[in-house]
Structure formats: structure tokens, C-alpha cells
Amino acid sequence: SQKIEQNSEALNIQEGKTATLTCNYTNYSPAYLQWYRQDPGRGPVFLLLIRENEKEKRKERLKVTFDTTLKQSLFHITASQPADSATYLCAHRYSSASKIIFGSGTRLSIRP
């Protein structure tokens, strides 16, 4: 079955550093991966999508990579700020028409 894994341990980093979050998948090759941000008590908010034929995607201070050999996506936030503190969720879709499945999320804390 499709399985997607994120590091369940919280990540604490100093403001200004680059935060890197990991998403691993097994047993399949997703058509694409999505990354979402979730604040406490709120619904997730879409950030970025990367397709299986793309290596890298950027949006402002965000960067996502997709390595189909390693079966892994990395999510980077450069020049991190305390306002970036949230839980970040990786989600995958097996095909363009299938359901979207989420990982367990990684909680990121940026200290001033």
C-alpha cells in the first residue's frame, strides 16, 4: 500500500538558518508531492507542488526537491523566521486522478 513518512520529531532551529524537512515514500512512485503548512487549530494550507518529472521547485524562500531514486522529497525554508514556526505536511498522489494521502507532519520551531 502507499505509504508516506515524515520525521515525527520536532525540528528546532535558529532564526536565519535554513530549515530542511524530509518526506519519504515507499511501495510506489507518486505522480506528484505536495507540501502544506498547518497552524494549531487551523486547516492545512497548500504551499508547493512538485511533479515526478521535476527535480526542484522554488517559491520565494521555499524550495522543494524530488528524488525518485531515493524516493524522497526535501522541503527547505531559507532565511527562516519565527513566523515560519508551524507543522509542515507532505502529501502525495499516486496518479493525477487518485486520492491525496498525508504524512504525519513535522513540527518546526524557529527561535529568535
Add this chain to the structure above:
Amino acid sequence: DTGVSQDPRHKITKRGQNVTFRCDPISEHNRLYWYRQTLGQGPEFLTYFQNEAQLEKSRLLSDRFSAERPKGSFSTLEIQRTEQGDSAMYLCASSLQGARSSEVTGELFFGEGSRLTVL
């Protein structure tokens, strides 16, 4: 506000009672998803619709859970004979699904959720 709306936002019920949640998606969106989320976990897939057709229901769901989207617009999620283990945040999301993967990102727009507490 033209985002996804969910009602009620909070529901406290006694074990054994039935509860129903409603979701109004973004009007032009043809896909509608229901997820359940507990503290410290990611959203767990429950079911999803393409217009009025229910495409898949999680095998983790018991028969006490049922969802409908009768006219391809709003959706309801009903939980019968609630149990304490049903306590969670129930999230609804909608998206626009194109015929080809390159047409749209398929990003999900979530509502603020309905928090259920079963006593």
C-alpha cells in the same frame, strides 16, 4: 467569504449519539475530501467525491461512518453510535480536478474543521 466552510466548528456529544457534519466546498470545485486528524498526527483520509460520486472510502472506517454529496455541492459526514475514539478534528477539503495532471495542481483547500468530543 468564498472558501470552504464547515459546520459546526465544535460538537460535544455523549457516547452512543449520532452526529452530522456539513461541508460547503468552493463552488466550482468538483472534488471533495473528508479527513480525520488527531493531535500530533497528519490528516487521515476518510473518503472523497468527484461531483456526487463517492470514489473511495477508507477501509479503516467502520460502517458507522457515512458520507454523502447528493447534488455534487455540499457534503455531509455522519457518525452513528459515536465512541470516545471518534473524538478528533474532522477536516473537509475541496479541489478542482482536471482531465490531465498538467492542467491543475490539485491543491486542496481546507476548511477550519469540525472538532468532535465524545464524552
